[in-house]
Amino acid sequence: MTATPTAIPTTRADWQALAQALTARLETRAFIDDTFVDAVSGETLATINPATGETLAHVASCDAADADLAVAAARAAYARGDWSRLSPARRKQTLLRLAALMEAHQHELALLDTLDMGKPVSSALGDIDGAIGCLRYTAEGIDKVYGEVAPTGDDSLGLVLREPLGVVASIVPWNFPLMMTAWKIAPALAAGNSVILKPSEKSPLSALRLTQLAREAGLPRGVFQVLPGFGHTVGRALALSMEVDCLAFTGSTGVGKQLMQYAGQSNLKRVYLECGGKSPNLVFADCKNLDQVAWNAAAAIFHNQGEVCIAGSRLLVDNAIRGVFVDKVVEAAKAMQPGDPLDPESFMGAMVDETQYRRVLDYIAKGREEGARLRVGGVAIDGPGYFIPPTVFDGVTPAMTIGREEIFGPVLSVFGFDSEEEAVAMANDSDYGLAAGLWSQDIDRIMRVSRKLHSGQVFVNNWAGPDMTVPFGGVKQSGNGRDKSLHALEEYTELKTVWMALAP
Structure with missing residues (x-):
């Protein structure tokens, strides 16, 4: 798919014409280590247009083998440091470029979510605007979150530093595909982590398009990867991985409970959940x-x-x-x-x-x-x-x-x-x-x-x-994580204490 921005559609006929052109050139492969690839197994899943019942495309259906490849690439990228140790100002510039590219392609991105999960295109446009705003707000906040100097006597200096966690797996739902993606990946990337995104099997198309824009924006190899597939296969593999440091999830309470169990069965990775509601x-x-x-x-x-x-x-x-x-x-x-x-x-x-x-x-x-x-x-x-x-x-x-x-x-x-x-x-x-x-x-x-x-x-x-200025999240069985606001950056960083003894 080319990176040429689409014309501005205004009528139903315009959107129908754009949909016809768009579905003829969909990216359907996983994105691992800066390369679009088929699933290792060769398996695919059908993504359906719920407004018509027709199949839009057959998308790579990843599983544990693909998760292993992506985790290894994410860990290698983190160790290289071309993103994790890049200055906050430079990371900000890259994420702002990504936001600008999303804005240039907002109609195309909105249409992908509309075709994939059935929401009205006017609503989808609002979602994309929210996703762009999330990226911009978070990017602008990167270099405005300070560490701390502890109160000590003259013989010591105590520093509290914030460092990226490492490898973050983001599992997002189908109801707001790209907006929920932005809420998860923006703070995780801004903090310097490598991110593996698992979109819902019901709405993977906008995430796969986003990878192309992320590469164009300049995100380094292995820093952002996308694994389409089912929760019980590739999602489970990411949750059980000993090399994933954090799970960020939006979805049902039942699945959220499973992910917490997987974290306990593996490496006690952090788990941030935004689950169900009956508001x-x-x-x-x-x-x-x-x-x-x-x-x-x-x-x-x-x-x-x-x-x-x-x-x-x-x-x-x-x-x-x-x-x-x-x-x-x-x-x-x-x-x-x-x-x-x-x-x-x-x-x-x-x-x-x-x-x-x-x-x-x-x-x-x-x-x-x-x-x-x-x-x-x-x-x-x-x-x-x-x-x-x-x-x-x-x-x-x-x-x-x-x-x-x-x-x-x-x-x-x-x-x-x-x-x-x-x-x-x-x-x-x-x-x-x-x-x-x-x-x-x-x-x-x-x-x-x-x-x-x-x-x-x-x-x-x-x-x-x-x-974007206030946090989003719940209590009780609605979860424990917080998206949006500068508080989201805190979830994707580790506190490190440096205590120095000073010579008299």
């Missing part, structure tokens, strides 16, 4: 502009087809306004119907694949069986592709399956409450703690409730508004 969104009766709040509450779950770790999937509404408010949420949901992902006007696209499509429909059936009141949606859309409309259940109780388990689809569960204490207790009654939201005009209530919510993030009178 509560609390709406109090004193909030203003119910129409706007209802729209935001609907968007909090239906954006990206509900395939979002921080989706506001539990809507907790003060019973004093519940009837009126839920009616407004239903009307908002009706305006967010799925459409062709290549149509810039589509709010929602297709579910990522048939497996996820069937999973969501099973949860919808379970909601009906357990007595929740279906207000809108609930029936799959006929035709090719895997499309499910926005679905709202009212009258959900904490004992219901749809009220407790992460569905990862466009299904909203509505609960009612009569007091602030009841709302907080219900919100915290979850295994997860990734995000929470609250809508109120009472500043005292905002401060009280924000502190009481067991969550890594609390959004007040917005949903998912933060930018």
Whole structure:
């Protein structure tokens, strides 16, 4: 594939034409030690366009043999020092070049994610913008993170240095392919590590294109490699490797637990996890502009087809306004119907694949069986592709399956409450703690409730508004890592103490 930037598409026809041209020249091989190669086994996996059910390409399916090659190349690159010992200012220049190349190819990168996992292209463009912003923010922060001088007497000098960990394996999900990639690799590379990326087998195409841009930007051989494949093969091999120093993962809680076990079975590598969520969104009766709040509450779950770790999937509404408010949420949901992902006007696209499509429909059936009141949606859309409309259940109780388990689809569960204490207790009654939201005009209530919510993030009178300046991550079974902000750089560095005895 050439490095020529694409023309700017604006209409559905433009995106369709670009898609046709793009799919004719996809890179499908793994990227190991600065070379595109087939998997050692010769195995491939099919990546499917979920909007049509058609196969986009057959991509190299890596396993343990490929992981061994990539780890050896990453370790050799780290030892050479042409990246790990490069000055922070020089690393910054390289990552800024990569960000500029991504910006020049943003439409192509967005389209790859749209074709691969079914999200609307307008949403994918926003993701790419976020990925570029992440690279730029992190690159600019490299030479602004200082070490420390310890407080000592005149006879000593204590230094606290930050050094790269070594080899980092980043395992990213399919729902925000390139944005999650940037959140992981930007701080790891900025700190001087060698990075091996395993994209989801459901969405590997943008990661493989990124390798070409990274090479053009000047990343040295072996510093950034990409291994497409399945989690139980190449992902497991990376997690068990004695030469991988850190695992950075975004995905399900179940897989996150497995990765922690693999770390214990191997070399006690660091494991940073951003896992599942069942995020509560609390709406109090004193909030203003119910129409706007209802729209935001609907968007909090239906954006990206509900395939979002921080989706506001539990809507907790003060019973004093519940009837009126839920009616407004239903009307908002009706305006967010799925459409062709290549149509810039589509709010929602297709579910990522048939497996996820069937999973969501099973949860919808379970909601009906357990007595929740279906207000809108609930029936799959006929035709090719895997499309499910926005679905709202009212009258959900904490004992219901749809009220407790992460569905990862466009299904909203509505609960009612009569007091602030009841709302907080219900919100915290979850295994997860990734995000929470609250809508109120009472500043005292905002401060009280924000502190009481067991969550890594609390959004007040917005949903998912933060930018790169604040960390992203959860508590409880939502994980332990933090993406974004300068705090992310801390995760990919090792503290070293140097203590000097000084002559009198």
